[in-house]
Amino acid sequence: MPFRPNTGKTDMKRRQFLSLAPAAGLAALPAGIAPAAGHGGAPALHEAQRRSVGDITVTALSDGGISLGHAPLQGISEEDYAAILRAGFHDPAGYTSGVNAFLVETGALKVLVDAGTGGFFGPEVDNLPANLAATGVAPGDITHVFATHLHPDHVGGALRDGAAVFPAAELVVHEADRAFWGDEGRFADGPEMMQAFAGLSQAVLAAYGDRLRVFDAETEIAPGLTALPLPGHTPGHSGLMIASGNDALLIWADIVHVAPVQLARPEVTIGFDVDPAQAAASRAAILDRVAAERLLVAGSHIPFPGLVHIAADGSGYRAVPAAFDYAAN
Secondary structure (H helix, E strand, C coil): CCCCCCCCCCCCCCCHHHHHCCCCCCCCCCCEEEEEHHHCCCCCCCCCCEEECCCCEEEEEEEEEECCCCCEECCCCHHHHHHHHCCCCCCCCCCCEEEEEEEECCCEEEEEEEECCCCCHHHCCCHHHHHHHHHHCHHHCCCCCCCCCCCCCHHHHHHEEEEECCCCCEEEHHHHHHHHHHHCCCCCCCHHHHHHHHHHHHHHHHHHHHHHEEEEEEEEEEEEEEEEEEECCCCCCCEEEEEEEEEEEEEECCCCCCHHHHHCCCCECCCCCCCCCHHHHHHHHHHHHHHHCCCCCEECCCCCCCEEEEEECEEEEEEEEECCCHHHH
16 A cells, blocks of 8 residues: 555644653653563563464564553542552552563564564663564564554664664554654644654654555455554554454554553543543443454553453453463463
8 A cells, every 4th residue: 555645634632642741851751650670670571472363373572561650541530540450459559561562473474563662661661672583583574563553662663773673564554643643743842752752753654664554444454464443542543453264363552551440441541642532432442342242352551461351340341361372382
């Protein structure tokens, strides 16, 4: 699919989105968010886990973890936030969300779904390169990088020292995200961190410019792999539906950031949602679908490996961890 320029402006609805972003350096995070260090302050342990989806293999790759507090969330009191986490045996003061990417292998194709942070948030969250290497896959083997959206924890690792990390890969991204983050003037008067987010996105788009593929609707990007727009978190935020034979798995990206809270209370949004109302609507719709269809999902910010089923639970939902796939590992 050819690159299509878009000169229109997307309605940002960004007051809360920008308010969380202080004037800070690249490695600084908003209040309530911190990298989760590994044992003894060392980087998080390297991890990878495979899953068979029919004839397709999906490997969850850990880039590390980020500890989220109540501060980034909207629509829930600190008391309710803490109560939900304690009920699930989590520490409200230091709940850690995973930063996960996924390698999808089908036939001769090796599709990397998101590329990690590339150290954008510090060395504690930069484990994807080692984990990918541990699977025996080199950066030059990747045929596609499917960017669920252009936030730095999803595309930062696609770039090192200004050059594309995956020299043979096609970068696949929704046109709405390309237009939003690729607009050099959009964040000119915004906080330094948002300028850094946009600057990184623009550098990634430029590095893959001759290998950039955009889509603007539900689209099969390869046999058995269908891009599924789930807008709100960003204008072009998208999942990837993987189907082979009678098996299916949906990589739903950033549908949740603090899974126990946002599953129990789907209306709760996070300050990095560009359009919070639309993000909540997308979350409600996809939760209803995956619960009804008993569909396996993979989340970017569900604790590693991020593979769960979703079950209705009162007025909300709960995650049921997927059984370990012994045959694939």
